[in-house]
Amino acid sequence: MSGGCPELSVIVISYNMGRELLRTLYSLSPQYQQGIDASDYEIIVIDNGSHSPPTLEEFADLGINLRVISFPNPTQSPVRAINHGLTLARAPLIGVSIDGARMASPGLLDACRRAACVDDNAVVTTLSFHIGPGVQWQSMLHGYDAEAEDRLLAGIDWKNNGYRLTDISPVAENLAQDTLGPLKESNFIVMRRGLWNDLGGYDPAFENPGGGAANVDLLIRALQHGETQQVVLLGEAVFHQFHGGSHTNSGDRALEVFKRSAGEYYRLRGKPRFRDTDRIYFGPISKLATRAYQRQLAVGQTQPRQLGSSLPEENDGSARYLSLLKSVLLNETGLETEVALDSLRDTKIVPASFWTETLYNVASRLPAKLDEKRRSRQIGAVSRNRPLAYTMIGRQRLDHLQWCVTTVLAEGIPGDLMECGVWRGGACMLMKAILEVSGDQERAVWLADSYEGLPPPSQPKDEGLDLSPTHAPELAVSQERVKRAFADFGLLDERVRFVPGFFSDTLDTCAVEHLAVLRLDGDLYSSTLTALSALYDRVAPGGFVIIDDYGALSQCARAVEEFRDLRGICDPITMIDWTGAFWRKS
Amino acid sequence: MLKPKAIEEWTMDFIATYLDVDPSAVTGDALFVDMGLDSVDAVGMGGSLEEHFGIEVDANIFLRNSTINEMIADLKSSGIVE
Numbered sequence: 001m002s003g004g005c006p007e008l009s010v011i012v013i014s015y016n017m018g019r020e021l022l023r024t025l026y027s028l029s030p031q032y033q034q035g036i037d038a039s040d041y042e043i044i045v046i047d048n049g050s051h052s053p054p055t056l057e058e059f060a061d062l063g064i065n066l067r068v069i070s071f072p073n074p075t076q077s078p079v080r081a082i083n084h085g086l087t088l089a090r091a092p093l094i095g096v097s098i099d100g101a102r103m104a105s106p107g108l109l110d111a112c113r114r115a116a117c118v119d120d121n122a123v124v125t126t127l128s129f130h131i132g133p134g135v136q137w138q139s140m141l142h143g144y145d146a147e148a149e150d151r152l153l154a155g156i157d158w159k160n161n162g163y164r165l166t167d168i169s170p171v172a173e174n175l176a177q178d179t180l181g182p183l184k185e186s187n188f189i190v191m192r193r194g195l196w197n198d199l200g201g202y203d204p205a206f207e208n209p210g211g212g213a214a215n216v217d218l219l220i221r222a223l224q225h226g227e228t229q230q231v232v233l234l235g236e237a238v239f240h241q242f243h244g245g246s247h248t249n250s251g252d253r254a255l256e257v258f259k260r261s262a263g264e265y266y267r268l269r270g271k272p273r274f275r276d277t278d279r280i281y282f283g284p285i286s287k288l289a290t291r292a293y294q295r296q297l298a299v300g301q302t303q304p305r306q307l308g309s310s311l312p313e314e315n316d317g318s319a320r321y322l323s324l325l326k327s328v329l330l331n332e333t334g335l336e337t338e339v340a341l342d343s344l345r346d347t348k349i350v351p352a353s354f355w356t357e358t359l360y361n362v363a364s365r366l367p368a369k370l371d372e373k374r375r376s377r378q379i380g381a382v383s384r385n386r387p388l389a390y391t392m393i394g395r396q397r398l399d400h401l402q403w404c405v406t407t408v409l410a411e412g413i414p415g416d417l418m419e420c421g422v423w424r425g426g427a428c429m430l431m432k433a434i435l436e437v438s439g440d441q442e443r444a445v446w447l448a449d450s451y452e453g454l455p456p457p458s459q460p461k462d463e464g465l466d467l468s469p470t471h472a473p474e475l476a477v478s479q480e481r482v483k484r485a486f487a488d489f490g491l492l493d494e495r496v497r498f499v500p501g502f503f504s505d506t507l508d509t510c511a512v513e514h515l516a517v518l519r520l521d522g523d524l525y526s527s528t529l530t531a532l533s534a535l536y537d538r539v540a541p542g543g544f545v546i547i548d549d550y551g552a553l554s555q556c557a558r559a560v561e562e563f564r565d566l567r568g569i570c571d572p573i574t575m576i577d578w579t580g581a582f583w584r585k586s
Numbered sequence: 587m588l589k590p591k592a593i594e595e596w597t598m599d600f601i602a603t604y605l606d607v608d609p610s611a612v613t614g615d616a617l618f619v620d621m622g623l624d625s626v627d628a629v630g631m632g633g634s635l636e637e638h639f640g641i642e643v644d645a646n647i648f649l650r651n652s653t654i655n656e657m658i659a660d661l662k663s664s665g666i667v668e
Contacts, residue, residue: 255629255645262633271603271634343619348653351615358620365620 007063008113008190010045010091013078014100015048018147018239022058023153027103029062031245032162035110038063044088045100048081049074053162076209076246083201087217092112095124095190098202098215102128102187102238106162111236112190115282119229121195123222124282125186127237129169133382133552135580136242137254141466142382143554149242152551155575165239167371167396168551170379173240173248178282181368182274185215188238191222195459199225205268211248213265213272220444234283306329307395318437325433325489326398330377331389336362342385378485379577382552386474390485391426393548396577401427401519404544404582405434408516413542415514418446420531421505421521421548425482431517432491446512448499448531451479454523461525465555503527507534521548528559536567543585551579588639588667590658594637597654600631614655625649641666 003423010028014021030038042065050460056068068203071081082096094114095109096404108126115124130400131137131152132144152559156164174184191199196238199221206214206267223230240248250257263274327333340359340366343366351358358365377387380394391398406415425447453469455475479500486492499510503522507530515538520531528547539545549556560581563569571583594614602609605622607640612621618628632648640657643666653656 060666255649258626258629259633259636259645261631263637264633265635266637271608272605272630275606343617343652346650349616351617351653368622368624369619455616468644 006040006042008036008093008109009094010041010043010089010095010097011082011085011089011099012045012100012111013081014045014050014084015074015078016050016052017243018052018054018102020101020243021045021054022102023241024057025062025064025066026108026159028109029064029246031063032106032159033104033109034106036113038065040113041065041109042067042090044069044085046071046078046081046085048076058134060286067482072351075207075215077204077207077211079202079211079214081205083204086196086201086303091202092193093190094193095188097188097238098211099187099240101241101243101245101247103131103158103165103241103246104162104188105165105236108188108236108238109235110232111282112188115233116190116192116260118231118280118282118306119208121228121229122191123186123195123219123224123228124190124233125183125187125219125232126181126233128171128174128187128240129166129172129237130240130248131165131169132242134171134336135173136248137250140242140249140251141551144242145247146242148551151557151581152305152575155551155573155581162495166237168575169239170375170381170578181490182276182279183219183232184274185219187215187220187240189222195222195225195228202294203268206264208246208261208264212247212261213303217265219267220269220274223275223277230277230279231282232279234281235281240282242543250511251583253297260502271527273468276437280368283364287549296531315531321403321437322430322433326395326430329390329429329448330395330398332374332377332395334388335370335377338371338385338388339366340371341388342373342422345385361370380579385475389426390424390429392426393424393580394577397548397580398427398430400576400580400582401430401517401546404517405431406438407553408438408543409434409438411542413516413540415516415538415540415543416444416512417519418512418515418535419521420448420507420535421527422447422449422482423475423521424477425485427519427521428496428532429489429491430488432486432496433489435495436491443516444497446480446497446499448477448507449477449482450501451500452483454527457524457526459526462555465524465553467523474480496570503530507574509530510534512538516543517546518543519546519548523549523553523556525555525559528556529563532559532563538565539585541585544582545585546576546580546582548580550581551575551577553579587665588641588661590662591645593635593639593658593661593667594654595642596635597657601654604631612654614658615653617652619652625641 045068047070054068112124114120131149132139132235138255153167158165202218206212297437339362378395419428422428428445428447454467456468457466479498499506518539522528571586573581573583575581596613601612628648629645647660651660
């Protein structure tokens, strides 16, 4: 495709991204990008020495004004390849994505174009999120990989609503302090050609793999240059796919990689300085984008969800009771204490100021950590600091569970409610409370659990996933303790039924007859498959099957996929957030 | 062997510059997290420190300590400073 001079040139660097680049380019294509015509922009892919370089033909049906160039002198740093791309760009406005594994939100290009008009010397910057439960150099240590990511992406129908990428990408990697703080770098950056020329593009002196700190350096130099003005996009972002990147996917080498990059920066530039100067925030951009961004900002708040899973907006006593109950089950009201205790985790000596200042003034002493904690509670993020709560599943999955239960009640789907793998019982307490407020006198809530923690892996497909009490003692919660929690909340009666024991010993013969909601949170392949095999036929048509660990644990996902294949189940699986998934039995 | 004072002064200046704050806000017993330095930042500071002093330090030293004083004590017990 060719034509007149476009308004915007976008340079995308690729290196061994056979899996990721197609998605990235789809997300930059006219069929996905909103508010911008195909003729308004061009994409220039510079391949920096891939073993199997991408070709133009692979992307021919995307309708992009596209060039795919193989950089003739590739090095381990993409910097020279980017600068080569800058020489090829035809538009007056040029954007660079240093990492071609980053997908775009649907309004990104138009927003960049408009944001650049805010100031003649605009430096348009974006937030960059990592798909998956956290920053990928950490989440990959807990099993996150391309396969897990494929499942997440398959569950959000992102091609039709790219803003749902925010649902499976809870963590922005480039925020220096908090959501409205300075950015450490911008993984998609747009400036006018003249400014790119003044800066001399990226500095080829940064020779580390992936460019090291070249991207950080570029932003610092751009913001210190002349009369430039940083413009930060609201509501639009880029989303990093897992691809074995030298920084983003460095896993247990991450510390050394970061250290080496920082050392190179220091050698070339001296001490880095992230000036917290005035920034212009550009947005909101569209209703959808605004909603998506609100979810990112709405730490600890319940937001209406899409997918028809919105909660009723009634404001009566029952709704308020359930909302407060969820807050308590998640310990949203006790996050300050959790943050204060977290700050001691790696401290050898507790400073005296902890008892007199930090503990009583967390909001002002540790605001960023508190913000992060609120966000992680919203999405049920996994971390070594388990929540001091009754459930780990986060606000989004609790809201969704509420929607499932209210839906089966409203539609008269017959059957009880059941969770397999209950930890401290929070999710079941919510289900019971919904039955109470709805006046239901028939349905039981079943809690199946060993009440002794998870079994050690016994099947090859669970190899390496040892969450038994030796490794995760905090996952073992006694039946007595769960029962006590129900009693404390006034929710214990004869229709709360406990099924103690390992699933393989109990579920086949348990007294459960019909289920309207079946929630599985057993983590392991074996636990998930056992539960599905024993209970799926007892789920009524129209009932919900919820899998808590579908996104987070490939072992669990494999069990689900094998079971669905075996039984020929075609009901679509939909992601609830970055790990929870569900389907409705037809 | 490096003098602890040299490490202390360099580290304080690094943090003040990095966070763009007044140097008086950076003290030896203030928690890194309280000052606004996260774990990735601390490791980055380690890389700069290595470069500045021409030494090599296990990255975990910058992770497992929460204050400048603790970090220097750890560097001492690791035989890197006096």
